[in-house]
Amino acid sequence: MSATLSTGRHWRLCAALGVLVLAAAALSLLLGRSSGGPTIGFGGPELGAVILREIRLPRTLLALLVGGTLGLCGAALQGLLRNPLAEPGLLGASSGAALGAVLVFYFGLAGGDSLLLPLGAVAGSLLSLALLYALAGKSSDLLTVVLAGIAINAFTAALTSLVLNFAPSPYAALEILFWMLGSLADRSLVHVWLALPLMIPGWLLVIAAARGLDALTLGEETAASLGFDPRRTQWLVVTGTALAVGGAVAVTGVVGFVGLVVPHLLRPWVGHHPSRLLLPSFLGGALLATLADSTIRLMPPGPELKLGVVTALLGAPFFLRLVISSRNAAAN
Amino acid sequence: MPPLQRSTRTASARVLTLAAALCAPALVSHSALAAPPTVASINVCADQLVLALADPQQILSVSWLSADPEESLFASAASRHALNYGTAEELLRFHPDVVIAGAYTNAFTRALLIRLGYHVVELMPEDTVAEIENNLRKVADAVGHPERGDQLVAAIRAESRELDAHRPAHAPATVVVRPGGFTVGKHSLADSLMTLAGIRNVAAEQGLDRWGSLSMETLLRSAPELLVLTGYRLAQPSLANMMLEHPALTRLRTEHPTTTIPAAYWACGLPQSLDSAALLQTAAAR
Structure with a gap:
């Protein structure tokens, strides 16, 4: 009975988030930015059609897809590691992806619109997550996993800086900002088609792990006794995250905090079933990224803020609240 | 001998001008052919070459940094134009015939503008005087004033000789x-x-x-x-x-x-x- 009730609640939450996502997407399509600051609408019919189709539509689609990916993968990683601090950014999946993309891009293996770029990102992301598992996979201890993630993150970020310093392009060292902070400015539909073929299989793998994640909340041994092989669940979540986050990072750089904040905000609404958190987190991530990217365009005239700056500004306070509440829980 | 060649060239140029004048009524509707192209630039170095070579009325926009005297030797000229922050949406609104950009900056914007059919001229950073001359000629051609490029290159060469004499x-x-x-x-x-x-x-x-x-x-x-x-x-x-x-x-x-x-x-x-x-x-x- 209660399961039915909470299933109903889960779908109502999804429907509500879906409506909000549509509204945010409409806002994002309407909002522009010219030299004088934010603009609303499109300008003349001919110009407007081009602006809508070629500039704002790809930007909005990428905000939805990248935000959704980060929300979904954040929720899945939190379930897998049974750790509310897990997130593609904190665990090094995103910075590993950035390292892979930077290696492929700056050493001339691929232009900005070649499929090799996201594949490099996927490889980097996969390596980071594999390393995380090697360091902390057996332990579900909160501290070990987070420390391993921090170490990998710092290591891959340092390698990215190193690679950019040695890159032949004289501007590579300046472009580090893009890879570290993320941006959706002036992407085209080409970038959507570049990321999507990796994101979709990534999402499907993560979603296929949903019931395994629920079983894991009872502990690995219980999950195994229920017929869910914990290693299969791990494989699904890690590979799926690497594919989807790799695709995202290759076209937008590292956008932090979305995967951390969104599942955490939504968890009280769905109860502690990781499977029920996946779809709402996808929608919530899409919502947050789209709103954050729209906020950028609402800023006063000047060079554009990076998306990662805005998501971090929005996300960091939640992160601190999470730290404080877990400290209080530990004290009690 | 060279002066003779030059006068021949001038004569043929006059013929061309005459022909252009005769054709002018037919060309009015295709004014892009007759009028120099409109131009926008999105990189502080490109901006300064554009400001040096194009007519003010050709310039639809230059990037914001070039209006800053710390960054640019053409700050006062730049501040008379609309300033952009190098995003595609701004440029679509200006709708220039030519966009001048740096070869290493605004990568996504350049790709998008090229995709939308804009004529994007990309300039490599200049490490030598010869590369300054190349970029001057490139921009001069792009803004429809190749003769101004030649003049500035000649001035650079004269100044180089002067510097050489005063080592x-x-x-x-x-x-x-x-x-x-x-x-x-x-x-x-x-x-x-x-x-x-x-x-x-x-x-x-x-x-x-x-x-x-x-x-x-x-x-x-x-x-x-x-x-x-x-x-x-x-x-x-x-x-x-x-x-x-x-x-x-x-x-x-x-x-x-x-x-x-x-x-x-x-x-x-x-x-x-x-x-x-x-x-x-x-x-x-x-």
């Missing part, structure tokens, strides 16, 4: 100190200009490529005969600028001839960049 008798061992202790090596615009001025770049002689950092100790040991400082936003607090206040450097400045080159002369390769070589010669002569 100092003794080439002073020179060290460039930029904020943060950066210095310039081979394959950089500043090094090309130092060579043209006839002064020795110690860092380049030591094998530094492009640019790199220079510790205070290396600087003191290199015993420079001439010290060249380039300040950049000295009023803004930065760790980089604090280095220029280092007591050892302050002492070195009192003991050796020192000259300051404003950052904008070396940030972009422009005809005016050669003026900095003249400043170096004056300093070397002191």
Whole structure:
């Protein structure tokens, strides 16, 4: 009975988030930015059609897809590691992806619109997550996993800086900002088609792990006794995250905090079933990224803020609240 | 013989002008053919070449940095135009015939504009005087005034000859100190200009490529005969600028001839960049 009730609640939450996502997407399509600051609408019919189709539509689609990916993968990683601090950014999946993309891009293996770029990102992301598992996979201890993630993150970020310093392009060292902070400015539909073929299989793998994640909340041994092989669940979540986050990072750089904040905000609404958190987190991530990217365009005239700056500004306070509440829980 | 050739060329040019005048009524509806193209630029170096070469009424927009006197030698000219922040949506609204951009900046914007069918001219950063000339000609062609490119190239060559004639008798061992202790090596615009001025770049002689950092100790040991400082936003607090206040450097400045080159002369390769070589010669002569 209660399961039915909470299933109903889960779908109502999804429907509500879906409506909000549509509204945010409409806002994002309407909002522009010219030299004088934010603009609303499109300008003349001919110009407007081009602006809508070629500039704002790809930007909005990428905000939805990248935000959704980060929300979904954040929720899945939190379930897998049974750790509310897990997130593609904190665990090094995103910075590993950035390292892979930077290696492929700056050493001339691929232009900005070649499929090799996201594949490099996927490889980097996969390596980071594999390393995380090697360091902390057996332990579900909160501290070990987070420390391993921090170490990998710092290591891959340092390698990215190193690679950019040695890159032949004289501007590579300046472009580090893009890879570290993320941006959706002036992407085209080409970038959507570049990321999507990796994101979709990534999402499907993560979603296929949903019931395994629920079983894991009872502990690995219980999950195994229920017929869910914990290693299969791990494989699904890690590979799926690497594919989807790799695709995202290759076209937008590292956008932090979305995967951390969104599942955490939504968890009280769905109860502690990781499977029920996946779809709402996808929608919530899409919502947050789209709103954050729209906020950028609402800023006063000047060079554009990076998306990662805005998501971090929005996300960091939640992160601190999470730290404080877990400290209080530990004290009690 | 050459004057004759020139007059022949002028004569044929007159014929062409006449033909153009006769065809003019037919061309009015295709004014793009007759009028010089409208242009927007999205990179501070590209902006300055555009401001030097295009008619003001051709220029729809230049990027925001070029209106800043710290960044640009054309700040007052730039501030008379609409400023952009290098995003595709701004440029679509200006709808220029030609977009001039840097080959290493605004990568996503350039790709998007090319996809939308814009004529995007990409300029490589200039490390030599020859590369300044190339970019001048490239922009002059793109804005429909190739003759202005030729004139500026001729002026650059005249100034180069002038600099060559005034090389100092003794080439002073020179060290460039930029904020943060950066210095310039081979394959950089500043090094090309130092060579043209006839002064020795110690860092380049030591094998530094492009640019790199220079510790205070290396600087003191290199015993420079001439010290060249380039300040950049000295009023803004930065760790980089604090280095220029280092007591050892302050002492070195009192003991050796020192000259300051404003950052904008070396940030972009422009005809005016050669003026900095003249400043170096004056300093070397002191």
